[in-house]
Amino acid sequence: MFIENVPESYTTSDDVNKNLFIYDLKMTEASIKTKVNLNMHMFSFLQVGKKQVHFPDSSVIVDNKQSLLVKKGNCLWSELLDKENTYFCKLLFFSEQQLIEFLNKHVQKNITVKKEPSYFIIENDAYISTYLNSLTSITNSSNKSIENLLVNKFEELLLYLQSKYQEQFESYLFSLVNKEKKSxxxxxxxxxxxxxxxxxxxxxxxxxxxxxxxxxxxxxxxxxxxxxxxxxxxxxxxxxxxxxxxxxxxxxxxxxxxxxxxxxxxxxxxxxxxxxx
The missing domain is CATH 1.10.10.60 (Homeodomain-like)
Structure with a gap:
C-alpha cells in the first residue's frame, strides 16, 4: 500500500525544517483517492481542475471557485483534470508553530472553540486572486529576506480571512492546534x-x-x-x-x-x- 508523505514528497532536504513552504502542483494525469499522510496544515488554492478530499469524519470537493484550508493527518485525495487535461493547484504549507505565533498575536484566547471538520472552505474573491499572484514571485529559496517575506504574506492571508469569516475562522484555527482526538x-x-x-x-x-x-x-x-x-x-x-x-x-x-x-x-x-x- 503506497502512502504519499506530504509535503516531504514535494521538498528537498533544505526545506524539511521550514515552517512555511509553497509548492505548485501541476498534473496532466488524474489521481484517484491517493493515500496521503499530510504532515503540515495546508492551504490548497485550486487554479485548474477539481479536488476531492476524504477525511476520517467528512469529505469535500471543490473547483477553482473555492479554496481549502486542510488539517494535517491522514486523508485520501483525488485530483481531477479539466477539459484540457490539466490540473494546477498552489499549495501553502504551514507548521503549528507558525500558526500559534499568529494566534497569540491576533486572536483572543477566550473564544469558544467548536467541534470543527478537517477542512475550511474559502470562497475565492478578488483578494485571493491578487494574493496568489503575489505568491508566484516568492520562491522556496533559503534566502532570509524571502523567508521573512513569506512569514508576512502568511500573516496577511490569515488576517484577511479573519476579517472575512470572523469567529468562524478563528474557531477553526484553534481547532488545528487542539489535540483532542475524535473516537x-x-x-x-x-x-x-x-x-x-x-x-x-x-x-x-x-x-x-x-x-x-x-x-x-x-x-x-x-x-x-x-x-x-x-x-x-x-x-x-x-x-x-x-x-x-x-x-x-x-x-x-x-x-x-x-x-x-x-x-x-x-x-x-x-x-x-x-x-x-
Missing amino acids: FKHHIEQNVYSSLSLEEIAFLCNMSLSTFKRHFAKEYGLSPGKWFREQRLTKAKVLLEEGKFKPSDIYLDLGYSNLQNFSSAFKTRFGFSPSEV
Missing part, C-alpha cells in the same frame, strides 16, 4: 454510507486493515463488512418504503458503485428486490 466510533459512523473501501477507511483511522478489523469487531461485535452492509441495506429499505425514491436514486449515496450490486445485496438480505418494495 473510533465517530469516524466509523461518519463513513457508514460512503463509497470508501474498508482499506481506505482503515487508513483514515490511521490503522492497518488487520488492526482495523480487530478493533472494529471489539467495538461492534461484527466484522466491518457485515456491519456496513447491514446498516446500508436497512437504510435503503427505509428510504424505499417512504416511496420518495427509486433504487437508482439511492444506491450511490449508500456506498454502492453500481445498481446491480446494490439490487443483488438487497435481495439476498430481504428476500425481494428493491424495485418490489
Whole structure:
C-alpha cells in the first residue's frame, strides 16, 4: 500500500525544517483517492481542475471557485483534470508553530472553540486572486529576506480571512492546534454510507486493515463488512418504503458503485428486490 508523505514528497532536504513552504502542483494525469499522510496544515488554492478530499469524519470537493484550508493527518485525495487535461493547484504549507505565533498575536484566547471538520472552505474573491499572484514571485529559496517575506504574506492571508469569516475562522484555527482526538466510533459512523473501501477507511483511522478489523469487531461485535452492509441495506429499505425514491436514486449515496450490486445485496438480505418494495 503506497502512502504519499506530504509535503516531504514535494521538498528537498533544505526545506524539511521550514515552517512555511509553497509548492505548485501541476498534473496532466488524474489521481484517484491517493493515500496521503499530510504532515503540515495546508492551504490548497485550486487554479485548474477539481479536488476531492476524504477525511476520517467528512469529505469535500471543490473547483477553482473555492479554496481549502486542510488539517494535517491522514486523508485520501483525488485530483481531477479539466477539459484540457490539466490540473494546477498552489499549495501553502504551514507548521503549528507558525500558526500559534499568529494566534497569540491576533486572536483572543477566550473564544469558544467548536467541534470543527478537517477542512475550511474559502470562497475565492478578488483578494485571493491578487494574493496568489503575489505568491508566484516568492520562491522556496533559503534566502532570509524571502523567508521573512513569506512569514508576512502568511500573516496577511490569515488576517484577511479573519476579517472575512470572523469567529468562524478563528474557531477553526484553534481547532488545528487542539489535540483532542475524535473516537473510533465517530469516524466509523461518519463513513457508514460512503463509497470508501474498508482499506481506505482503515487508513483514515490511521490503522492497518488487520488492526482495523480487530478493533472494529471489539467495538461492534461484527466484522466491518457485515456491519456496513447491514446498516446500508436497512437504510435503503427505509428510504424505499417512504416511496420518495427509486433504487437508482439511492444506491450511490449508500456506498454502492453500481445498481446491480446494490439490487443483488438487497435481495439476498430481504428476500425481494428493491424495485418490489
